[in-house]
Amino acid sequence: MSAVAGLPSLSAHRGALLHFSGDPGPDDDATAYQYLEDGLLLIADGRIAACGPAAALLPTLPRDLAVTQHGAQRLLMPGFIDTHIHFPQTDMIASGGRQLLDWLNDYTFPVEARFADLAHARDVASFFVDELMRNGTTTAQVFCSVHAASVDGFFGVVRERGLRMIAGKVLMDRNCPDSVRDTAESGERDTRALIERWHGVDRLAYAITPRFAPTSTEAQLDSAGRIARDHPDVYIHSHLAENHGEIAWVRQLFPWSAGYLDVYERYGLLRERATYAHCLHLSADERRRLGASGACAACSPTSNLYLGSGLFDFDASDAAGLRYALATDVGGGTSFSQLRTMAEAYKVAQMQGQRLPALRAFYLATLGGARALHLQDRIGSFRVGNEADFIVLDWSTTPLMQRRIAATQRLDEKLLALMMLGDDRLVAQTYILGQAVLP
Template sequence: MNARLTAHRGALLHFLTDPGEHDEAGAYEYFTDGLLLVADGRVQGLGPAETLLATLPADVEIVEHGNGLLLPGFIDTHIHYPQTEIIGSGGRQLLDWLSDYTFPAEARFGDAAYAREVADFFLDELLRNGTTTALVFGTVHRTSVDAFMQASQSRGLRMIAGKAMMDRHCPENLRDTAASSDRDNRALIERWHGTDRLHYAITPRFAVTCSDAQMQAAGTLAAEQPDVYVHSHLAENFGEIDWVHELHPWSRSYLDVYDRYGLVRERSVYAHCLHLDDTDRARLHEAEAGIAFCPTSNLYLGSGLFDLAATDAAGVRFGMGTDVGGGTSFSMLRTLGEAYKVAQLRQQTLTPLRAFYLATLGGARVLHLDDRIGSFRSGNEADFVVLDLAATPLLARRSAQARTLDETLRLAMTLGDDRAIRRCYVMGEAVERAA
């Protein structure tokens, strides 16, 4: 890691708070010609280049990014690294998609070498798309988490991952037990949680595939380890919801099943949450739990449309999730573009500023990591990306016509993809782009 001060020059944008909740103009800082100061892998300051250049020592390295736009690294609040191998598989809704594609693909992750090869590819693909932190599902195999954590550690990434828990209603070769999953979770927490920039997530796949005993074990562990995450799926598909109610006739709702076992709390993150009622949303808010909004997956699997307005009204934190491989792209830019369309279909509004907030500081807040990542606050870890707004002929042509920041961001999330990520930095160091 370079201990010397480095100044990155270009347009700079980061968020101070949620533009959807406060005066939009006061929710962010934007400099058309700015400097981001980095040393020892951390942000030392930022501001207009004209002002800061005169204050810097003569020997400071200045990295010129030209017309690039510097943003904090993107944060993906829900993704499955083993499903890299099935992205783009179609023609099914959730439950059939799991049985036809997901479970056969995940069966291979007991092989440590195979798991590491996929983890390496997956992380290269995230970084190619400017995503520097993610909340990640493994498979039921302990080796899947070890491989992912090793690959993340070698790249110096801040990542969260957990072993999927499934002891019923799944293939025999992907089935653990309440006791074995508890042993594996405890061993993986001991090895990885808090090691370098890594965190662990207790990861029951969903209420259908976890017995009462397994859910109870997960809840007990969550109570013992309050700084460990809880990560699962909630209210994604009507068939799934009906099955949960059939298996848990005592429950008021799908969320109520998790809540009974102590799995709805701070640092709980639930993916999808498409079919909730006001009582569920109020409970998520009360517990300081978060939601991962996964628009490409929800549209591709025909699951439904996320209700941004109801989520906001309840005060529930949410961030963006690509949900690869049900989701159709690693690109947060493409994911934001689809989120805008979901809002349109709901006759709701997702402004470009708020979209980029959700992909950066909003995601960090969902993960309770906003004291470390998600903005250019002084002292934060220097994970950031440089957007190229002329990455394709069409994007360049349209961006040249943009007259406001809002227009520029709208074009980036409508026309951009991995080609628009010019550079990605992790703890202040440039990531070599995979071929």
């Protein structure tokens, strides 16, 4: 059922509330978030109308308005935002254990070849979206396959459900099987047609999507840059510096470049609204230039660990002014859950002697993701006027979680327990534009 049709004009939700107004950073800046043990969220026509202490807001409500009581064991938060995920890889999650380039050839390309079929694309997209909702992810930036039908199938499904999503057709005209290959000309033609068909329709946005530099000729990269110049409000979505073998391959294919980032920069693909997944093996200068361009990095820890790619450097990224947010990167990533992603990101920081506090992890999965995607004026917080995409986390779901939470004293302790012990079972409800879509 569409989440757009039949929006309730006014609804109210009472429970513990948490949302962010800024980055709490490594020191848990208390001015960057609002936590209310007994809060009230008021929604009008699918948008946030008010957020504050229940005691202050309850007397202002219409007498006949029923308030949904979520109780003391449940936490209301903005929906999670996944800045990098591959919907055609849903059926190959947890495939093999090889590193990136072998994994692409052995698993990814054969699975993605099936997405020339619109019916198949719609079937996988429906399951994919269900899985996002079960895990509390309400917005994602999504790789489709090289086939235009994969984009039509995906956007068709998410539009019916009223979701805010970003997606694009992969551009890939070399170093891949014929079944997943386009040309510079056909890729540009299809991309322009898809932008015209989908970008800005309802809650949808398009992303120009070269898979990564090694699978696009210079003619195709030049074409992608030309489309980007013609459509400055469209997103750019690709991969960067994920794996040492990949980086060596880029050096071989683009001998004129001083580094991997140079390739994207040369073709006009380094700008605001650009997201590069991984960004593991960058020089200090590359991080600085990436940050200065306004582009952002999608930190994908479960994928990076599973494929043995490396560790994201949080401190170096902060020092360079590089914005980043969290991403599951399914199917290289091993879970649709942003809670599991936060837990692995925490461990990645620990392994490098760095610190990713729980408050900052939850910021990166909500407002941080919205800021990375230039959507902070629409989603990611309970700011009045924002779209009412939110989730309800139940910390009494498992006996262990309930026992651990009972022993905590502070909010940061509760959040650390949620992200370390939690998974999709903690997501009691997911709301899109104020309407429950889960259960």
